[in-house]
Structures are given as structure tokens and as C-alpha cells.
Amino acid sequence: MLTAILLRYTHVRITQVIQSAICNRFHSMRQRLCRWLLTARDRRQSDDLEFTKEYLADMIGSQRPGVASTLSSLERLKLLRSHRGGVTILRGKDLEKESCECYALMKREVDSFVESCQTHAPTVGT
Numbered sequence: 001m002l003t004a005i006l007l008r009y010t011h012v013r014i015t016q017v018i019q020s021a022i023c024n025r026f027h028s029m030r031q032r033l034c035r036w037l038l039t040a041r042d043r044r045q046s047d048d049l050e051f052t053k054e055y056l057a058d059m060i061g062s063q064r065p066g067v068a069s070t071l072s073s074l075e076r077l078k079l080l081r082s083h084r085g086g087v088t089i090l091r092g093k094d095l096e097k098e099s100c101e102c103y104a105l106m107k108r109e110v111d112s113f114v115e116s117c118q119t120h121a122p123t124v125g126t
Contacts, residue, residue: 005117012113016106023102024061030070032060034099037080037087042107047089056087074098 023032036059040049051059057067071082079095081088089095096103 001120005120008113008116012109015109019102019106023100027100027102029060029062029066030073030098031100031102032062033067033070034074034095035103036060037089038092038095038099038103039106041089041092042110047092048086049089050086052085053082 023035027035033056036056037049040051041047053064053067053071056071057064060067071080071087074080074095075082077094079089079091079098081090
């Protein structure tokens with residue numbers, strides 16, 4: 001059982017790395033930034049994200065001024081609120097529409113892995 005979980009986890013991680021590389025090559029900075037913010041929200045389970053613009057730029061392979069400009073345009077659409085040292089996602093569903101298909105693809109992959117782990121997890125006391 002453990003081997004199957006580890007193999008599935010390895011598959012998910014390799015898929016994430018490959019998909020991120022493809023995304024960084026073929027999608028716009030706006031799409032990559034939206035994907036990255038949504039993924040961070042999912043992992044943190046919070047709409048309040050504490051990241052500097054410099055950090056966000058590093059994560060999506062861009063420059064800080066471009067990230068600041070993109071955040072401003074998303075803020076004008078009232079999808080998020082950007083502040084010093086962080087971002088608050090206001091309308092996640094609409095932010096998903098601004099993202100590329102990579103976000104939905106990776107979310108399905110991770111959700112499937114988590115669900116399979118929960119389905120096959122031993123119960124307490126057995």
C-alpha cells in the first residue's frame with residue numbers, strides 16, 4: 001500500500017514539474033501569475049497570501065515590475081487586493097477564468113491523489 005501511494009505521489013510531482021515548465025514556456029505572465037496564486041491558495045487553504053512581488057516574480061519566472069503591473073490590472077477587475085507583502089484573493093472563480101488550463105489540470109491531479117489517499121487510509125484502531 002505504501003509503495004502504491006509513494007509511486008502515485010511521485011507521478012503527481014513529476015506531472016507538476018513538467019506542467020510548470022510547459023506553462024512557463026507557453027502561457028502569458030498574467031495566466032502564470034493567476035495559476036500560481038490559485039495553487040498557493042489551495043495549499044494554504046486561505047485567500048490571504050503573504051508574498052512579496054519580488055517572490056512572486058521569482059516563482060513565475062518574471063520581473064517584479066511586470067508582476068506589479070499584472071497585479072494592478074487584476075486588482076482593477078476586483079479579482080484580488082494587492083498590498084505590501086501580500087495578496088488577498090477576492091473572487092477565486094473569476095481568477096480561475098484568467099488562469100491557463102494548467103491550474104485546473106494540476107488541481108484535478110492533486111485532488112485525485114488526496115482522495116485516493118483518504119479512501120485507502122487505515123482507520124484509527126485497526
